[in-house]
Structure formats: structure tokens, C-alpha cells
Amino acid sequence: MSVRPALPGSYRTGLRDPGTNIPSVINDEGSLRLPQSGAAIATLLDAVLSVGRNLDLTEVLSRIVQSACDMVGARYGALGVLRPDGQGLMEFVTTGLSLAEAEAIGAQPRGIGVLDLLTNECRSLRLPDIASHPASTGFPPGHPRMTSFLGAPIRIRGQVFGNLYLTDKIGGPEFTDDDEALVAALAVAAGMAIDNARLFETTRRQQQWSEALGATSQALLSGLDQRQALAQLAERACAxxxxxxxxxxxxxxxxxxxxEAATGPDPQASVVLGTTLTDPHWFTILASAEPLLLLSKHGESAADPPAGVLRASTGLAQHGRTAVVPMTVRPGTEAIGLLIVGWDQPETHVPYDVAEPLKQFxxxxxxxxxxGYAQRDRARMTVLEDRERIARDMHDVVIQRLFATGLGLQSAARVAxxxxxxxxxxxAVDQLDLAVRDIRETIFELHHxxxxxxxxxxxxxAAGFAGPLGFTPQVEFDGQLDRVEVQLGLDVLAVVREALSNVARHARAGWVGVRLGVETDSVWVAVEDDGAGFTETGRRSGLANLDRRAHLRGGAFEVRRAGQRGTRLIWRVPRLTPDT
Known part of the structure; x- marks a missing residue:
């Protein structure tokens, strides 16, 4: 399924329904009811201090669970973090389970049955036997048997962040009223501790994003090669x-x-450089200018098949969380590209937390x-203006002086x-004519x-593929390539890019040669490698793009094995399209 980043929905915060036999931890004045025992109060204070001792969110969540178990004498404890849309659990932090028990249980709970009651009713819940409750769905295979249960929601700024679950009272058949009051009070302190940790983490991330933007801006505007600058941008976004x-x-x-750039812990990520994204879905997201967070798990159908293919081709598991973020200059304008970010760790709150700063980035x-484009255009314009000035001076001054000198010499010749x-x-006059002709050709070249x-x-x-290939392809030219028409040149560049990308992804080659030729009536591209060789049964999406480009220009495309090893690709089209 696809889920757009959203804040949690509204939750009911009323007290329990009249007539229930579960005592309330809220007194008549609407305040928390605390135990009367001084020892219990001291235990609560110790737990609150322990919870607020650290600002790392992961550590805070673990401390909350452990402190709650220690405070009321629970054998098992867990904290389930809700998804931002409130549908099910996103994280499940546990204590009391051995490593073997955790492995036997397998996947984390989805937050249904009794666990879901705390979310729906937004109040504490105490049961003598969890299995006997009507909402109970039983225990999964390998799960230890649990009896008594005590749970309390954890709220942050009026919204439920997650639920605290405790089971199996040590030294007693069930949890007491005082236990419920202690856990409810700890849940309030836990909410504040979690809020502080999240604010700290948000501040830290904002600093990271700010540093990333500063470094990226400097790289793009300092004249650094665009592909290198984009590689830095991708690395910063990933970190x-x-x-x-x-x-x-x-x-x-x-x-x-x-x-144009790809990075990740897996070295395989760089092989997608130069790949053309052809699936219409990418262009739909590009046109929408709205970010999309895609979620899928093993055993589910892929949330987005093209995203799954991209993840798999870079070394990540096909399933997981993937953010696809259009890069827009200002609201309402068409995006110039996509920033695609994928996570490989178990589901956490991170993709939701970074959704907004990722879009800003x-x-x-x-x-x-x-x-940067405008800066380079201005630099090109400056060069063109200089060329125009030089051409004008050569025409208006140099040529006129040479022409006048030639006329004078011709007059002198008649009287000699x-x-x-x-x-x-x-x-001498003939040499001056040749000089004028050469200057006129120079002026024409300066203009064009x-x-x-x-x-x-x-x-x-070709040099840009040195990273994915592990070496720089060998390039040769045959004919006057500077005479290639602009649109045809774009197609030729796309063919070379797609061909080298296929070699990087599939061939495992140690050498690649690229030859481009221009003949009287045609332009051709030949790419040869010494890799694994071409097979007819292989995936041909990239080759289909090359064939389509050749067909649209009335040309031909073929790919075949080059000897015992390697592949040879030949792409040839007319200098003029059939329509022209």
C-alpha cells in the first residue's frame, strides 16, 4: 500500500465507560490518582528520573519499558509505537524475552486484539488474564504463555504516541490498583521524556540537513563537475x-x-548511473510535484513495482520504505527531477520524521x-558576447583595413x-584576399x-562511467562529429549512456570500447565489451529503448555476441529523419 506522510489522526481521550469493573486512575478533579505509599512514590520518582536521563530516542524507549517492569514487578514489558496514520504498530520495544524466545515469535505484533484496545479507547487497561478477554486473539506459535496484563497509553501533546504493555505480575496473581496508578503516572512522564528526545533529534536532524544543503550549494555553485556535485548531494541526503x-x-x-547520482552502503548502488527511468509511474510522480512514501513488507504485493525494481538493482531488498520526492524550484512549477530515498532497516519512525525535511532538501x-544552470549560462553568454565583440571588431576594423590596403596596392600596381x-x-593582394577569407571563416565559427x-x-x-565500471571506457571517433545536428546528438548521447549502463549492470566487463562515426548519409554508434556476453533470454528493457530510438529515426539496431566472450552493439540512423 502507499501512504502519504501524515500526522496521527484524532483519538478519543474520554474516561472509561460507566459500569466497567476496571478502576480509573483519574480522580474526580481530573488529575492522576497516585498511590498513598511513600515507597511507591519513591519507586515512581526513581523510574521518572531513569526515563529522563537520556536524550537518545531509542535509549529512552528502552528505559521506559525496563523502568515500568522494575516499578510494578512485571516479568515482561513492551512499548508499541503507533504508525503516524494510527493504523497498527510501527515499532515494538520489548524486555524480559530471551533471544531464543524473540526468534521463536518472529515478526513483531501488528497491534490487534487486546493491544488495539488501548489505542481505540485511549485509557489504561488491567486484566487478571489476558487470554480470557473477549478481544483476545490468542498468542502466536512460539510465544510464551502470559496471564495478568496492565497497559497504558503514552500521549504527546494530546495525541497517542504508543502504548505501554506489561504482563505477568511477579509475586502476585494480578496487577493492583497502585500498579495501575504508577504506570499511568509513568506514562505521563514518559510522554514528556519522549517529546524531549524527539525535539532533540529534530534539532540534530535540522542541523544535518542545513549542513547538507550548505555543502551541496557550495559544490554546485563553485564550478565543480555536476555529476560529482550530485554525488555529494546524494551522499548527504542518504546520511x-x-x-x-x-x-x-x-x-x-x-x-x-x-x-545522475546514486549512493548507498552497497557498492552495487553505483551501477544504476546513467539508467533511464522509462516507467510512466515515475513521470506521474514528477508531474504531481507531491512526495510519496511507499510501504511494503515481505509477503505483500509490491507497493510500487518500479520502486521495488530500483531497490533490488542497487542491492537493497525489494520490499521496504521508499520515499519518492519531486525536486521543484517553487510551488506550482514542474519538477526538474526526483530524489529517491530507500531504507533497509526494520520499520522505524525515521521515514515519517524526515518526510518534511527531505522535501525541503x-x-x-x-x-x-x-x-548553477543559470550561472553556467551566464558564463556561456559572456563567452558568446566576447566572441561577438571579437567578430565585430575583426569585421569592422581588421577586414576593412586589409580591404583598404588591398585597394591601395592594386592602384599602385597599375602605375608601377x-x-x-x-x-x-x-x-600581396592575393594574400590579402586569402587573409580576408580566413578571417570571415573565423568570424562564422565564432558565431556558431x-x-x-x-x-x-x-x-x-564516458568518463562518468569510470566509477560503475571500475575503468574508463575507450572512445574513438570516425568522421566530423561536430557536424551532428543537435537533436540527433541528444539521441546519440542517450544511446551511449544506455549502452554503458547495460554493461555496468550486467556484463562484468574488464574493457569497453565506444566508437562513433559520421558518414555522408548516416550516423552510427558501436559499443563492444569483453564481458559475460549477450543472451536472448536476458532482460531487454534498456535494449528496447535503443531499438525504439533507432526505429523512430528510420534506422536499425542490433546486438550480438562478440566472439566467445563479450557483446557488440550497433546503432545506425540516417542523418535526416524519414519525415524530413
Whole structure:
């Protein structure tokens, strides 16, 4: 199922229904009823001090459970943390179970039956025998037998954070009224301790996100190579979100969505670099500009098959929590890309807690990226303006002076008496004509030169795969690639990117060669490797993209084995499309 980040829903906070035989821990004035025993009060104070001793949330939750067990003499204790949408338990912190017992139980409880009563009724609950309650659903295989039960909800700012469960009173058949009052009082203190720990954790995370944004902005605006800067951005997002995977996919000029950066604890994560995300679902999220948190567990159908495939291809389990966050410059505008973050640890509150800062981080990164684009455009404009000025000066000053000098020499040649002098003057005039012609060609090139020559773009693209491949592909050119039309050039770059991405993911190659050729009527790309070789039964989604690009341009695409090992890919299209 897919769940959008949300605050917990509203919960009933009224007292127990009249006529129940469970005593209330709230007195007539609406305050907590505390035990009369001084020893019990001292025990409660010790427990409260123990709970508030630490600001690490995981440690605080464990201390709450242990302190509650020690305070009322419970053999087993647990704290179930609710999902933000209030549907079931997200975390389950236990004490009293041996490692063998915990392994025998297996998956954590879902929060149904008696455990769900505390959430629905939002009040403490005390039972002499949990199994005899009408709401009981029994114990799973391997679960130790439990009898007496005492539970209390933990509220934070008026909303239920989770429930405290205690079972098996030591030295007695069931928990007492004083036990219930003590646990209810501890639940109040626990709520404040948890709130403080969450505020501390929020502050710490905000500092991490702020540092990540600062470092990313500096990298993108300082002239660092964009792919290196995006790699830093992905690493920072992964660390701040405490995730196992972070992927950045940007929308290209041709409308394709290409993975430009990927990071994670598994070295396999980098193999997806250069992969084109073609599933329509990615573009649906991109167009919505709304973040999406996807949840799925083993045994369930995948919440989002494309996300599951991406997780699996980077070394993460197919099931888990995955946040897909559009990168928008400002509200109401189209996103420029996606930030995809995946978690591999057991379900925790972290994905919900980082949902909002993750969106802010993605949007700020988008702003910085666009600012970097604008900075580079301004630099290109400055270069073009300089070229325009130089071309204008050469035309208006240099050529005119040379032309005037040539006219003067021609006049002098007509009055020269010596034939040898006339010949040398005419030769000088011819040289001036050649110089004027060369200057005019230079002026034309200054007007039409690209900021980054197409061959250089190919070399930079190939160099970007040095990380995933473990080496830099060998690139060769045949013909005048600088004459390739812009849109055709984008297709050629996409073909090279997809081909190298396939090699990185599947071939296990030690060498890759890329050759690009331009002929009178066609452009071709050949990519060859010495890897595992091509099989007809292999997955061909990437190859299908190459075949589609060739077909749209009236060309051809083929892939075959290159000798005993390796694969050879050939992509050839006309210089002009069929429509033109």
C-alpha cells in the first residue's frame, strides 16, 4: 500500500465507560490518582528520573519499558509505537524475552486484539488474564504463555504516541490498583521524556540537513563537475535521512529521466548511473510535484513495482520504505527531477520524521541546480558576447583595413613601371584576399561554435562511467562529429549512456570500447565489451529503448555476441529523419 506522510489522526481521550469493573486512575478533579505509599512514590520518582536521563530516542524507549517492569514487578514489558496514520504498530520495544524466545515469535505484533484496545479507547487497561478477554486473539506459535496484563497509553501533546504493555505480575496473581496508578503516572512522564528526545533529534536532524544543503550549494555553485556535485548531494541526503539508498534522477533536454547520482552502503548502488527511468509511474510522480512514501513488507504485493525494481538493482531488498520526492524550484512549477530515498532497516519512525525535511532538501537542491544552470549560462553568454565583440571588431576594423590596403596596392600596381614589382604587388593582394577569407571563416565559427563540442560531451559522458565500471571506457571517433545536428546528438548521447549502463549492470566487463562515426548519409554508434556476453533470454528493457530510438529515426539496431566472450552493439540512423 502507499501512504502519504501524515500526522496521527484524532483519538478519543474520554474516561472509561460507566459500569466497567476496571478502576480509573483519574480522580474526580481530573488529575492522576497516585498511590498513598511513600515507597511507591519513591519507586515512581526513581523510574521518572531513569526515563529522563537520556536524550537518545531509542535509549529512552528502552528505559521506559525496563523502568515500568522494575516499578510494578512485571516479568515482561513492551512499548508499541503507533504508525503516524494510527493504523497498527510501527515499532515494538520489548524486555524480559530471551533471544531464543524473540526468534521463536518472529515478526513483531501488528497491534490487534487486546493491544488495539488501548489505542481505540485511549485509557489504561488491567486484566487478571489476558487470554480470557473477549478481544483476545490468542498468542502466536512460539510465544510464551502470559496471564495478568496492565497497559497504558503514552500521549504527546494530546495525541497517542504508543502504548505501554506489561504482563505477568511477579509475586502476585494480578496487577493492583497502585500498579495501575504508577504506570499511568509513568506514562505521563514518559510522554514528556519522549517529546524531549524527539525535539532533540529534530534539532540534530535540522542541523544535518542545513549542513547538507550548505555543502551541496557550495559544490554546485563553485564550478565543480555536476555529476560529482550530485554525488555529494546524494551522499548527504542518504546520511541525513539515515537511509540505505539515495538516487537522483534529472529530466534531460529530450524529456527523458536519467539517474545522475546514486549512493548507498552497497557498492552495487553505483551501477544504476546513467539508467533511464522509462516507467510512466515515475513521470506521474514528477508531474504531481507531491512526495510519496511507499510501504511494503515481505509477503505483500509490491507497493510500487518500479520502486521495488530500483531497490533490488542497487542491492537493497525489494520490499521496504521508499520515499519518492519531486525536486521543484517553487510551488506550482514542474519538477526538474526526483530524489529517491530507500531504507533497509526494520520499520522505524525515521521515514515519517524526515518526510518534511527531505522535501525541503529536494526543493532547495532544485533551486541550487537551477542557479548553477543559470550561472553556467551566464558564463556561456559572456563567452558568446566576447566572441561577438571579437567578430565585430575583426569585421569592422581588421577586414576593412586589409580591404583598404588591398585597394591601395592594386592602384599602385597599375602605375608601377617594373613588371617584377607589379607581379609582387598582385601576389600581396592575393594574400590579402586569402587573409580576408580566413578571417570571415573565423568570424562564422565564432558565431556558431557550441559552448561544449559534441565530441567533448561524449568523452565526458564516458568518463562518468569510470566509477560503475571500475575503468574508463575507450572512445574513438570516425568522421566530423561536430557536424551532428543537435537533436540527433541528444539521441546519440542517450544511446551511449544506455549502452554503458547495460554493461555496468550486467556484463562484468574488464574493457569497453565506444566508437562513433559520421558518414555522408548516416550516423552510427558501436559499443563492444569483453564481458559475460549477450543472451536472448536476458532482460531487454534498456535494449528496447535503443531499438525504439533507432526505429523512430528510420534506422536499425542490433546486438550480438562478440566472439566467445563479450557483446557488440550497433546503432545506425540516417542523418535526416524519414519525415524530413
Amino acid at each position: 541525513a535521512a539515515e537511509a540505505g539508498l539515495a538516487v537522483i534522477a534529472l529530466k534531460g533536454r529530450d524529456g527523458s529521466l536519467v539517474i 529536494a526543493d532547495q537542491a532544485a533551486v541550487t541546480l537551477v542557479a 613601371e617594373e613588371g617584377y614589382v607589379r607581379v609582387r604587388i598582385n601576389e 561554435a557550441q559552448a561544449t563540442p559534441f565530441p567533448q560531451q561524449v568523452l565526458e559522458l
